[in-house]
Every structure is written in structure tokens, then in C-alpha cells.
Amino acid sequence: MDLHFREATQRTVLTCEKQRCPGSGRFPTLAVVAVGPSNTRQWITQGNFLMSTTPPSTPAKAKARLGIRAWMNIVLAECENAAAGLDAEPVHDLRVGIRRCRSLADGLRTMxxxxxxxxMKKAGKTVFQALGDLRDIHVMQGWIEKLSTSKLSTLDDGVAKKLLDHVHSNEAKCKQDALDVLRQFDRKQWRQWSRSLSRRAARIRPGSVxxxxxxxxxxxxxxxxxxxxxxxxSQIAWHELRIGIKRFRYTVENFLPREHAAWGSDLKELQDLLGDVxxxxxxxxxAIHIxxxxxxxxxxxWGQKINEERSQRLNRYREKMVGKQSLWQRWxxxxxxxxxxxxxxxARLRVWASYLDPDQVHSERVAQLSLSLYDGLRGAGLLMQDPQQNSRAVLQVAALLHDVGKSKGGKAHHKDSFRMIRNLPSPxxxxxxxxxxxxxxxxxxxxALPRARQKSLQLLDPPDGRAALQLAGVLRLTNSLDTRNGIEPRLKVGLDDNIVLIQxxxxxPLDPSAEEIAAARHLLEVVLRRPVLVRRLRETVPSPKAQLVVRSHSPRS
Structure with missing residues (x-):
């Protein structure tokens, strides 16, 4: 880019930056427009309000992704900046940092x-709310000045002064309340969380499914x-939508860096539009209340001016978000x-279990064995019909999650697992x-074996209850079959007359676990109404001569 043009563009953008509404971080109604080449950021007027855009052909550049520890450190730094004078910009930056930390916590604590x-969320919320009233004062001050000082404004009737006086009347108290909360903020505990939680968050790869x-x-x-x-x-509906889009935006920004690079600028614009509304x-x-x-x-x-500004932003929102080609559908x-x-x-349920199960490798092996046994029994026509073919997936997840109750440290961990899984919101x-x-x-x-009158079974419809008992019989047996000795778990299922033969x-039969396996097969025998025998699966081992022949054809090193 030509040096003189770049310097001129920077000066123009700086002029626009200086015209932001005091304390609000948003631009006034009328402002200078900086025009640059197609690959540079541009400021354009949309209706009567200024918006920043990136040319459609160039996706928004992704910001360097910050993890939970970086954002928590930013909060600590901004606490000191905000406490120095509680000015608009540091207060805003501190609230942004806290909001990012809380958003990260919201997403990660689901797994x-x-x-x-x-x-951590609760500690951040205390500071965030304490700064909320002060932030509202800064934003309202910016809007009042913006609406009343525009060159085209006819709002010179003293209303702006009354509004500003009302806003400023509470500023001193809000500042004192915010300062008290900042002084009580436990920075040491926050640093400890930043270290421990960052290690826990690192277990899940950003951008994963x-x-x-x-x-x-x-x-x-x-x-x-x-x-x-x-x-x-309604005003309430638009306000709730603003919060919903904000949560969606932060979740994308925190966890999907690739998608954020493509969606980030649109999401920010939408949040700003609805924030203005x-x-x-x-x-x-x-104004009406006082x-x-x-x-x-x-x-x-005043009503006409506010409605005009409001309508411009809602129309812009509808342009982007209503219709078959809206951003909603593209996302x-x-x-x-x-x-x-x-x-x-x-996959998400598996991740949740991995944080709780002390031996997730065992659960993965049990899941593999359970699916093998299920397929064998299903192929032999011994299990209930499953038109929707969901039973296999249900069994797999049950096997992956069956030991999460061990995290409670109690003796009856299977009951704890039941309660924990039951209380999960369905994904x-x-x-x-x-x-x-x-x-x-x-x-x-x-x-103990299940009984028909137990509350856990009464929660299910009769067909689901019968399916649950069959799948529980499969899981009970495969859980006991996992040897935990490093041998790859494999099994075969066959029928010998009326007997189910599992290899x-x-x-x-001489191993101490044989007695446990013999007891574990009983539930499966009850639900299948036929005997179940477990035998050793004998692997076919190539003869030494055959191995020698194979080696004789291998290339010399």
C-alpha cells in the first residue's frame, strides 16, 4: 500500500475512533468515512449510523485465541486499571474479561x-454486577450526548440536561460500591483457579466435535x-435475543477458532445492533419514568428520534437474519x-465421563465388548426388535458411563452412576x-438383580423396561469379562442347541474372576430365558513353518 495513503487512512480512522460516544464504545450518528482499498477495513454509514465492515470477499481475521488462563490474567490486570479511577474504558474492559471467563466456564462445566x-463464575459475577450500574451510566451518558448534540438534532429543549443530571446523581454511589467490591475481590484465589482450570480445559481440543x-x-x-x-x-424479546446472540458469539469465539474467523465480524455487528436497541x-x-x-x-x-435510531438498527438486523439465505441458515x-x-x-457424553471415571480405559474396553456381544445376540435373534435401531447406541453410552459414580467415593457406585446420569440434561x-x-x-x-417394583424400573414404560433389562444383562456380563490384563478384548457368540455360548x-475357568463371571451371567440368562456358558476364545496361531516362509520373503535390511 502507498505510504501516504496508509497514513491518511490511519488518520481518518483515528478521527472516527475519537468520535466514539463517551463511555459507550460505539460511534455517533454522523461521522467521517474512511475509504481504503478492497482488502482494508472500512467505516461506512448505514442509514444514519456508522458501522465497521470487512469486504465480503475477505473473511474476518481471527483474533489470537485466548484460553481460560489468559483471560483470567487479563481480569487481574484490568482490576487494577479499573480501580485506579473507574473510568469508562477500563470498566468496560474488565467486564469484557469477566464475561469471557464466565462464558468459558459455562461451556466447559457442561463437560x-x-x-x-x-x-469461579460466582466470584466473577459479583464483580461484574457491581460494575454493571456504573457501566450503564457511561452508556446512557454517551447516548444522551449523541442524540442531543448531533448537527441535525432538534432536541434542544433541556431534556438532555435533566437526563444527564439524573444519570450523574447516582454515579458517586455506584463508583463507591464498585470500588468496595474490587477491594474485596480475592485475587489469590483467582490466580489459583487460573492455573488449575487451565489444566482441566486443556484436555479438550479447540475445534473438536x-x-x-x-x-x-x-x-x-x-x-x-x-x-x-x-x-x-417486544422490547423484552429483543433484549433476550441480544443475550442469546452474545452467548452464541462468545461460545464460537472461545471454542471454534476456524468458525470464528468466518463468523466473528457478523456476530459482533449483530450484537452491537441489538445492544444499541x-x-x-x-x-x-x-425518560418516561423520571x-x-x-x-x-x-x-x-425525543420519541421520534429514538424510534428512528432504533428502527434503523432493527432493519439492518432483519436484512442479515431473516429469510432462507440468512446467516442463521449459513451457520x-x-x-x-x-x-x-x-x-x-x-462424544460429548464420553468426554463428560472421562472427567469422572477413574478408569476410563476399562470403560472403553467394556463398551467394545458390549457392542460385540450385542451384535452376536442380535444376529442370533435373541434380543427384542429395535425398529429405530437406538438400542446399540444406548448400550454403548451406558457402558462408557457406567462407572462415573466412582467419583463420589461411595460403595454403591452403580447407584451413584444412576443418579448422576439421570440428572444430566439430554444433549x-x-x-x-x-x-x-x-x-x-x-x-x-x-x-443385586433388578426387581419389577424398584423405582428405577417404574420410571420406564414396559417395553423400555424390558429392553433395559436385556441391555443391563449384556453390560453386567461384559463388565466382568474385561480382564484388565492388557489383552485385546474379543468375543464370539454362538448357539449350541438351546445354550448361548460366549467365547x-x-x-x-481357573482364574479368580471366573466366579464373578459366572454370577454376572445370571441376569442375561433370566432375560434370554436360556443358559449362558462362557468359554475361552482360542486364537488361531500360525505354525512356525508358515512364519518362517513369511520371513523368508521379507526384504533384507
């Missing part, structure tokens, strides 16, 4: 149940709010769907009924 996430599933949940919630807001057009609604309601208008004409002028196309959605939900792609089935199967993977690697 990692460590209580530190909740405690589990985070795409999490983002899809946020997309679904935000899209539902969008439909409600477009239909009702909310600010204008708050300003109008405040009765600042000297006459009906003054009220009409949805890049998130899991169909069979991929169910697989992503399963997208899984129904609450299926997750309930998983909980019951995990409940009976060990311990498993590593099994020996």
Missing part, C-alpha cells in the same frame, strides 16, 4: 463437573429467541446434523427417554 468452574455440539446448542437457543423476537417485536429502550423508559419532558411536543420529538449448515449430530452428542441428538434408559442400564451393571479372550 467437566469440577465445582471450581461454578465458584464436542465444541461444535456445544455451539449448536447455543445456536438453537439463540435461533428460538430470534423467532420469538421477530414475531412479538436495548440502550435506546432503556433510555426511553428512564418525567423529564416539559411538554407533549418535546416528548414527541447451521456448518454444524453437526443427522447422524453426525448423534455422534457428536455421544441435542439424544432424547430424555434414551438418557433415562442409559441411567437404568448403568444402575444394574452390578449389585472370550483372556477367560480361564
Amino acid at each position: 467437566d463437573p469440577d465445582p471450581s468452574w461454578k465458584h 464436542v465444541f461444535k455440539h456445544l455451539v449448536l446448542e447455543k445456536w438453537t437457543a439463540a435461533y428460538d429467541l430470534h423467532k420469538r423476537a421477530v414475531h412479538s417485536r 436495548h440502550d435506546l429502550d432503556v433510555l426511553w423508559n428512564m 418525567g423529564v419532558f416539559p411538554d407533549p411536543e418535546s416528548r414527541t420529538r 447451521r449448515e456448518q454444524l453437526p446434523s443427522g447422524p453426525g449430530l448423534r455422534a457428536a452428542a455421544t 441435542l441428538g439424544w432424547s430424555a427417554q434414551e438418557l433415562q434408559l442409559v441411567a437404568v442400564i448403568a444402575r444394574y451393571h452390578r449389585g 472370550a479372550t483372556g477367560y480361564s
Whole structure:
């Protein structure tokens, strides 16, 4: 780029930056427009308000992704900056840092149940709320000055002064309250959390399918709010939509760096548009509440100006977000769907279990054995019909989650597993009924045999209850068959007259585990109504001569 043009562009953008509304971080209605080449950032006027855009041909550059530890350190630094004078910019930056930390905690605690996430969120919320009233004062001050000092403004009736006086009347108290909270903020504990939680967060790779599933949940919630807001057009609905889009945006930014590079600029624009709408609604309601208008004409002028600004932003939102080609649809196309959605939900449940199960390798082997036994029994026609073919996936998840109750440290961990799984919110792609089935199967993977009158079984419909007992019988046996001796788990299923013959690697009738296996097969015998025998699976070993022939054809080293 030509040096003189670059310097001129920088000066123009700097001029625009200086015209931001005091304390709000947003631009005034009228401002200078900087025009640069197609690959540079540009400021354009949309209607009567200024917006920053990136040319459509150039995707927004992704910011360097910051993890939980970096954001928590930013909060500590901004605490000192904000406490120095509680000016608008450091207060805003501190709230942004806290919001990022809380957003990261929101996403990660859905998979990692460590209580530190909740405690960190609560500590951040205390500071965030204490600064909220002060931040509102800064934003309202910016809007009042913006609406009343524009060159085209006719709002010179003294209303602006009354509004500013009202806003400033509470500023001293808000500053003192915020300063008290900042002094009480436990920085030492915050640093400890930054170290421990960053290690826990590092176990899940950014951009992985589990985070795409999490983002899809946020997309679904935000899209539902969008439909409600477009239909009702109420202030509350638009405000709730703003919060939903904000949560969706932060989740994308925190966990999907590639998608954020493509979606980030649009998400920020939408959040700013709806943020402006909310600010204008708050300003109008405040003006009505304190009765600042000297006459009906003054009220009409202010109402028209606020409605004009508000309508411009809502029209811009509708341009981007309503219709078959809206951003909603483009984003949805890049998130899991169909069979991929169910697989992503399963992966997320597996991650949740990995934070709780002290021997996840064992659970993975049990899941592998369970699917092998299920396929064998199903091929022999011994299991119930499953038109939707969900039983196999339910069994797999039950096997992966069956030992999460061990994290409680109690003796009856199968009962703890049942309660923990039952209390899980069902992830997208899984129904609450299926997750309930998983909980019951995990409940009976060990311990006493199930009885029809037990509450856990009464929660299920009769067909689901019978399916749960069959799958629990499979899981109970495969859990005992896992030898934990490093041998790759394999088994074969066959029928010998009326007897189910299961051959498993590593099994020996002389091994101490044989007695446990004999007891574990009883539930499966009851539900199949036929005997079950377990024998050792004998692997076919090539003869030494054959091995020698193979080696004779290998190339010389």
C-alpha cells in the first residue's frame, strides 16, 4: 500500500475512533468515512449510523485465541486499571474479561463437573454486577450526548440536561460500591483457579466435535429467541435475543477458532445492533419514568428520534437474519446434523465421563465388548426388535458411563452412576427417554438383580423396561469379562442347541474372576430365558513353518 495513503487512512480512522460516544464504545450518528482499498477495513454509514465492515470477499481475521488462563490474567490486570479511577474504558474492559471467563466456564462445566468452574463464575459475577450500574451510566451518558448534540438534532429543549443530571446523581454511589467490591475481590484465589482450570480445559481440543455440539446448542437457543423476537417485536424479546446472540458469539469465539474467523465480524455487528436497541429502550423508559419532558411536543420529538435510531438498527438486523439465505441458515449448515449430530452428542457424553471415571480405559474396553456381544445376540435373534435401531447406541453410552459414580467415593457406585446420569440434561441428538434408559442400564451393571417394583424400573414404560433389562444383562456380563490384563478384548457368540455360548479372550475357568463371571451371567440368562456358558476364545496361531516362509520373503535390511 502507498505510504501516504496508509497514513491518511490511519488518520481518518483515528478521527472516527475519537468520535466514539463517551463511555459507550460505539460511534455517533454522523461521522467521517474512511475509504481504503478492497482488502482494508472500512467505516461506512448505514442509514444514519456508522458501522465497521470487512469486504465480503475477505473473511474476518481471527483474533489470537485466548484460553481460560489468559483471560483470567487479563481480569487481574484490568482490576487494577479499573480501580485506579473507574473510568469508562477500563470498566468496560474488565467486564469484557469477566464475561469471557464466565462464558468459558459455562461451556466447559457442561463437560467437566469440577465445582471450581461454578465458584469461579460466582466470584466473577459479583464483580461484574457491581460494575454493571456504573457501566450503564457511561452508556446512557454517551447516548444522551449523541442524540442531543448531533448537527441535525432538534432536541434542544433541556431534556438532555435533566437526563444527564439524573444519570450523574447516582454515579458517586455506584463508583463507591464498585470500588468496595474490587477491594474485596480475592485475587489469590483467582490466580489459583487460573492455573488449575487451565489444566482441566486443556484436555479438550479447540475445534473438536464436542465444541461444535456445544455451539449448536447455543445456536438453537439463540435461533428460538430470534423467532420469538421477530414475531412479538417486544422490547423484552429483543433484549433476550441480544443475550442469546452474545452467548452464541462468545461460545464460537472461545471454542471454534476456524468458525470464528468466518463468523466473528457478523456476530459482533449483530450484537452491537441489538445492544444499541436495548440502550435506546432503556433510555426511553428512564425518560418516561423520571418525567423529564416539559411538554407533549418535546416528548414527541425525543420519541421520534429514538424510534428512528432504533428502527434503523432493527432493519439492518432483519436484512442479515431473516429469510432462507440468512446467516442463521449459513451457520447451521456448518454444524453437526443427522447422524453426525448423534455422534457428536455421544462424544460429548464420553468426554463428560472421562472427567469422572477413574478408569476410563476399562470403560472403553467394556463398551467394545458390549457392542460385540450385542451384535452376536442380535444376529442370533435373541434380543427384542429395535425398529429405530437406538438400542446399540444406548448400550454403548451406558457402558462408557457406567462407572462415573466412582467419583463420589461411595460403595454403591452403580447407584451413584444412576443418579448422576439421570440428572444430566439430554444433549441435542439424544432424547430424555434414551438418557433415562442409559441411567437404568448403568444402575444394574452390578449389585443385586433388578426387581419389577424398584423405582428405577417404574420410571420406564414396559417395553423400555424390558429392553433395559436385556441391555443391563449384556453390560453386567461384559463388565466382568474385561480382564484388565492388557489383552485385546474379543468375543464370539454362538448357539449350541438351546445354550448361548460366549467365547472370550483372556477367560480361564481357573482364574479368580471366573466366579464373578459366572454370577454376572445370571441376569442375561433370566432375560434370554436360556443358559449362558462362557468359554475361552482360542486364537488361531500360525505354525512356525508358515512364519518362517513369511520371513523368508521379507526384504533384507
